[in-house]
Amino acid sequence: MACKLQGALTSCHSRTTKFKYQKERAAIVMPKAVVTPHTFKTKLPELNLTYVPPPPTPSLDKKALETVHEKDLPTNTSGKFGRFGGKFVPETLVACLSQLEAEFKNALSDHAFQAELAEALRDYAGRETPLYHAKRLSEYYKSRNNGKGPDIYLKREDLNHGGSHKMNNALAQTMIAKRMGCKTVVTSTGSGHHGLATAAACAKLGLECTVFMAAKDIDRQYSNVRLMKLLGAEVEAVDGGFRDAASEAFRCWVGDLEKKYHLTGSAVGPHPCPSMVREFQSVIGKETRMQALEKWGGKPDVLVASVGTGANALGLFHEFIGDGDVRLIGVEGGGLGLESGRHSSTLAKGEVGVYHGAISYLLQDDDGQVIHPHSIAAGMEYPGVGPELSFLKESGRAEFCVATDEEALDAYEKLCKLEGIFPSLEAAHALGTLDKLVPTLCDGTKVVVNCSGSGDKDAAIVFNRRFLDKQ
Helix, strand or coil: CCCCCCCCCCCCCCCCCCCCCHHHHHHHHCCCCCCCCCCCCCCCCCCCCCCCCCCCCCCCCHHHHCCCCCCCCCCCCCCEECCEECCCCCHHHHHHHHHHHHHHHHHHHCHHHHHHHHHHHHHHHCCCCCEEECHHHHHHHHHCCCCCCCEEEEEEHHHCCCCECHHHHHHHHHHHHHHCCCCEEEEEECCCHHHHHHHHHHHHHCCEEEEEEEHHHHHHCHHHHHHHHHCCCEEEEECCCHHHHHHHHHHHHHCCCCCEEECCCCCCCCCCHHHHHHHHHCHHHHHHHHHHHHHHCCCCCEEEEEECCCHHHHHHHHHHCCCCCCEEEEEEEEECCHHHCCCECHHHHCEEEEECCEEEEECECCCCCECCCCCCCHHHCCCECCHHHHHHHHHCCEEEEEEEHHHHHHHHHHHHHHHCCCECHHHHHHHHCHHHHHHHCCCCCEEEEEECEECHHHHHHHHHHHCHHHC
């Protein structure tokens, strides 16, 4: 299968570029990742329904999966995970990204910054978030298998201030923006959770905030839009979807590089953006490891998270990537079904290409043009995915499957009725795969699902689809 190169930010717009001699160019620019004996070789694009715990596995190739620590982040690194990632941007942006990378490195090694961030996460965001044993949900699945089955836990990121995991990254990056002397933060959002978190963090630190959002997402997530405006943010409507809003935010930043800071909430884009988001979201997995040790004296056996672009999945997964006995499962938006063509399943159906400044898997047609994604969850409607998740797929370290719109709606209702918790439709995709996953697991298996956001923003969508449609 030929890799396709497109969407590099050569003129800061979302239009894709078709290259002549694609096969030859792709072979030069993106040689296939070499999977060494130290990586996990089995590819699992779909959920393995006959899973057997593997024997002890050698540790992963540390070079590609190295955690970004204060000592080992060189300022000129290309930000590659295997063949994925990089900086495919105009020359004028390279210096800005290099400066951002240097500030990121300095922040990681600055004890004052780390102390301020820790205090803000604790006292403002409300961390740490609970690791909640969903007993009735666990019993529901056990009742279908003679009383045997896994114990299901929810990492309650929905309890963060702002209602999602997005606050972790938004606080850290607004602090970096202030260190750099920027007065205005620009960003884009799909579900509105990232826009809300960024607007709140900017209000806290006295920065101006502009949020770009697709007009259709403004309509279906209007509760978050109202809150953003109350926090003082400007919300700019964009035709198209989340990808178009992301492009518009990038253009706005490029128009005034000296005074504006582009705050990405997704683990996509040119280096160092994906690494920054993952680093600031990795608090999720670090807390999960400690909490699991306290609750049952060990590690989780299985981690499950929804995959839109990768921020919440990497936040949970990254701490455990080197633990070969911990199974990592990402769940993409299956939309109306993979065969319908109306889905957001980039890792299941995409091909390798360049989009928004980095190499990753991407939904594209035979001509290399971006396919518009579809999902009932606004935060999952993006045609690409982060480079680190792309690497985890290709190396086989993580499994990726899909949950359809209907499966996500079922999971939303189920968690409401069994646990009194309403998850975001994004998080409901992760819960939506449990019907297929649970029967494959041994009794007593510890499963952690990342409840990445609160579903109050989605209540009207669920109600209209599940109740009004039946009347």
